[in-house]
Amino acid sequence: MGLPVSAGAPSAWVQRWSHLLAPGASVLDVACGGGRHVAWFSGRGHPVCGVDIDTSVAAANAPQAELIQADIENGPWPLLHRQFGAVVVCNYLWRPLFPRLLERPMLDDGSVDYAALRKLIDWHIAEGTDCVCVVGTTGESPTVTVDEHCEIIRVAVEQAAGRLPIMAGCGANSTKEAIELARFAKKVGAQCQLQVVPYYNKPTQEGQYLHFKSIAEAVDLPLVLYNVPGRTVADMAHDTVMRLADVPGIIGIKEATGNIDRAQWLIKHAPAGFSIYSGDDPTAIALMLCGGHGNVSVTANVAPRLMHALCMAAIAGDCRAAIALHQQLMPLNQALFVEPNPIPVKWAAARIGLCKGNLRLPLTDLTPPTQVLVEAALRSSGVLV
Template identity: 55%
Template sequence: MFRGSIVALITPMHEDGRIDEDSLRRLVDFHVEAGTSAIVAAGTTGESATLDEQEHCAFVRSVVEFAAGRVPVIAGTGANSTTEAIALTGCAQRAGAAAALLVTPYYNKPTQEGLYLHFKAIAEAVEMPQILYNVPGRTACDLLPQTAARLSRIPNIVGIKEATGDLERLVRLKSLCAEDFDLLSGDDATACEFILQGGHGDISVTANVAPRLMQQMCAAALSGRRDQALAINARLDPLHRSLFVQSSPIPVKWAVAEMGLSARGIRLPLTWLTADAQPTVRAAMEQAGVI
């Protein structure tokens, strides 16, 4: 259902923390023009943890409106409360999003059975297509392949964003999950190899900064042009790594602001990229040719 380079869109903000709607419209156009396959709105890179429910729903509506059918919009709707996740997913469906992206519940540390029942409850409550999101480094919760496989048999659970960076996970997921289940990387540093080994795409932080190159790399990998994909990825690799030199989305919001695409805003408890880290990110942007 979803293939190629999918941007995990930042939420552009003014310095006082208000959402910057003008920059948001520019960013959506930027990604459409660059050939980005889909846009994730209000995901974890979009600081969803600091958006209240009203802001969250309004942001998804705005992205759907600005996209105007030119590119699918996937709404981040995960929460560590099943009830809240159902409410956010319902908002996404009413806004016209193409799918929902549901991060594993953070902090709670549910069992595998608890994870299965959590995602099953959301899928049964809201009929729209849903993508699981596993990022244990941020959530302290690991959705194991055998649980993902059980969930892949629920008709409207259509894929997983696997952000462990462990390519052995891909092997397990391919062998266990339903045949038509989308396998998406959530780790830019290993995404090229993930796709070359049979994955379908990448939900990408790097694509905020270098969307055209990310689209070209994913397209080359999907068509089996290994040498071309690796060559493009080598140009992007410093960017993949430098965008995590401090907690994401701190570096990527700085980079997008440096490109003149958004204001310089981020919400506490995150802070702006420190001066000592800025040359590292700038050098990676120069190597990728985006500044």
């Protein structure tokens, strides 16, 4: 399709990422000017909305597009409740635009949405999830109070009502606090606890061993270790894991380093009854095909049925099916970590209608460029149609 000379050619940047858009996905062109991108996307079958203080030239170049005349620097944002598959913003980032793009009314006071939590539990049961872990990294454990932490566990257990196990995140960098959280989780009926390597205070390997051993001895609740040195700084050595595997009540580890050599070593040397779970979605398939036992997943928060199918195929040794599912989920696995977890997955969950997208500081809203990536990944994986 030839463009009028006055429209101009689309920028190389826009052409470079435009292939990520699903067919027919809607596009918002902010400060659309002469309409070069409005016309270009319209010519490729995308419904386009252009916004500018003067849309007369764009109207001449792209008469089929939706054009909105608005002062986006000084006036109210005109599309507060609209959603788009992509947002185009060229040569405009220095002006006071993004605060308005990100601005949205708070539908609550920032308190925990327990009603949404109950709905999420029911949804995961319907989607075939095998176990729900609450108040972990993705569950925003660092930004809840101790009282909220406990109430989230209680509500999750109550809502599950034995229909699926609840793994209660009980980690803390104080052994005393971790024991108190684990005692509460046991009291309200959680089936197991997840205990992360203590963060910030950087315990030695002996300190880590005594920390987890003390929790297991104090609370009779099956304990899954959680090693994620990218967040905790402290790494749990192979030998420490094997020492802890011999402690009664410690039943497995969530290994979130993404290091498959390490995972293979743990799988080979773990005693019977000690499970090795992935905590890294992009490499989970490799861990399970090597003999691992499952995946404590971020991606499963928005694609539980697909992740469940991948896990079942990989654990059964069905490489062909597992690889096909892994390839389907890979764009989502990558997009959900472009910004720190749980920022992208919270936005994705809100995008597909599971919950509100509110976050507590110091977590901030997902940036518009990453929203485009996550949206495209949700569509390419089939989660959003």
